[in-house]
Amino acid sequence: MKLSVHSLALLALGCFSPASFAVDVPGSHDLERVPRLPDAQIVDYRQTSDLERVYPMGSIRRISGQLRFDGQVEARGNVTSVTYELPPEHSATQAFTAAREALQKQGAELLFWCQARDCGESSLWANEVFGNSKLYGADNGQAYLLLRLAPPADNTLIALYGITRGNRKAYLHVEQFESSAALGELLPTSATLLRQLKDTGVLDLPRLAGEPDDTWLRLLSRALNLDTGLRVSIAGPQAETWRQALIDQGVRAARMEAARGDVAGLHLELLR
Template identity: 75%
Template sequence: MRSFSLLVLCSFSPLLFAADVPGSQDLPIVPRMVDAQIVDYRPAAELERIYPLGSIRKISGQLRFDGQVSARGNVTSVTYELPSEHSSIEAFTAAREALQQQDAGLLFWCQARDCGESSLWANQVFGNAKLYGADDQQAYLLLRLAAPRDNTLVALYSITRGNRKAYLHVEQFEASTPLGELLPTSATLLRELKSTGELDFATLNSAPDETWLRLISRGLNLDTTLRVSISGANAEAWRQALIGQGVRAARLETGSAEGSGLHIELLR
């Protein structure tokens, strides 16, 4: 089961929030880190929003990334300055775990230089200069909430600036129209597997699906040193299908984890 960083997240006395930006408030879905202060708050506003699904770069004056989610809806954002005893990646991890405890699904996750230039994330994506820092001290994650709130996205961005101040930016986007099918990147599946030790696909409870089969096999083949177990009602069918997609048989075992859907667990 995924762990939840309760030690660094919680609500405390009102005195804790005395330095917050006037009129600001936390987003209910992401608990605040102990002693963190809100330094930027933007209440719900209807906007056309683009969330990258890949490393960002600027070519001939234009932002470039491999994929994106683009929609119109209400956006609310909170930026926290973190206490000196906690790092930006610690806050990022705690927020991610809190959202995954609510069954939010990961769409894109990058860290450090894999994300591209911090200046582009800060100024072009989030429009918040406070978020500009060292490229190797950043992390970005886009998640989709579970049904019935599956038209809501949450973006997390953490950064440590050159002056050693650390920030966590949380943005909630509620789409005006259904978002439809959104798929994670293969690299994101691999990062989630290596970070949490497991992947759960509750809706994959029948024969192997070609789209998901390609995503999972590509993710596993991004690191050919990993071995995993596969559980679920159709575990052996998925195992054979992954072998057919080029994943070496020696890396795949049939597991015994209970539950619906497909479950992949990292073998240590």
Template identity: 75%
Template sequence: MRSFSLLALCSFSPLLIAADMPGSQDLPIVPRMVDAQIVDYRPAVEIERIYPLGSIRKISGQLRFDGQVSARGNATSVTYELPPEHSSTEAFTAAREALQQQDAQLLFWCQARDCGESSLWANEVFGNAKLYGADNEQAYLLLRLAAPKENTLVALYSITRGNRKAYLHVEQFEAAAPLGDLLPTSATLLRELKSTGELDFPQLTNAPDDTWLRLISRGLNLDTTLRVSVSGPSAEAWRQALIVQGVRAARLETGSVEGSGLHIQLLR
């Protein structure tokens, strides 16, 4: 089971509500931090939306990133200013854990300078100047909700500005058409493994799938110091396949975690 940060989550008081932007409201899928205030709210509007799946940069006036999810649908967003006693990292982590408790799938996760320039995220991606801050004080995460809401994406972006004010931006996007297959990046799998201690793939119940095998092996080989256990109905087949893909055998053990699909656990 993933840990769930209940501390610093939702609290609703008359004082807190009075401080919110008029007409604003929380998104039900992400509880707010105690004493956080809504400083920007954009109700559902139908748009063509592009979410980056890589570090962003600008070349010859054009925004560039390695991958993307693009679709038309309804986007709703809320931006919180956090109280001084809580950091943007705390708020980002609590929101991520709340979504993972709902079995949301991580598609892309970056932190600090790995995300690119904060000014581009603030102005070009989210169109919200409040989100511009120090490049090393940012984090971005794109998730896909579990069925039956698999055509809904959630984007999280946290930032601490130069004046030390911290913000969490939450955007929910409901696609008008099925999103189809969406795969995480290998670097995102590694970041999730190192942050949560495990990776769950309930859909991978059979023999190793070539696409997922490449993603997982690349992720594990981004940090060759890590050792993991591999559990599930086809655990030994996956372990052998990962070895063939270049993951050293000494880094892989067959585990005993019960579940319907592949489970990878970090060995401390």
């Protein structure tokens, strides 16, 4: 049976999915430090100079008409944001994890990480924090992460927000903030340290190469005591000193063991 030219053309078109014709919004491009998943499409791209920006470091909610969260980073600087719509074969979780892992390999430090309902209301993240209604979806289908890049780029923050909408479309929003002034010391939350340890199996803190620091002792002891069923090994130049200091802070001795290893700073590893 011979097909007409018209039929052949229709057959050829049918071999391509709609995603094959997807194009990025004009003038957009990927951020240098965050790789794009295959076939993801840029559906929103914005650049703003000299903007006052607030990044939450806690679950967000609205009380008496005002946004509330436990902590925040607030600074003025330049913002570039990229929103990807993901192809059906990739989930928001996959894109979020790939971006996080790529940034951590570059030495970025996690400041705040929440998932699902622990983040608060997706509508507030979408409309109030990022100003992008495309990011509104189910509360249990979201994840947010705030990272600080390693020196000498440590006045730059990266925010990641992954979401699956009710129509099952998945998005990853990536925002790069370059502060116009030094950000100073920024500490992660204890819950973020615990989430990182449980999700990745390790917690690398290269800056903690010396004697135990009181602030970090409090953060780590709180993190470990948020889940008293976890056991960890501790490695580093001062591993045994840190272990004893954590015991003094109320972490049970049986949950920690000092490990050998030539590592910089402090290295905690989850014992399965």
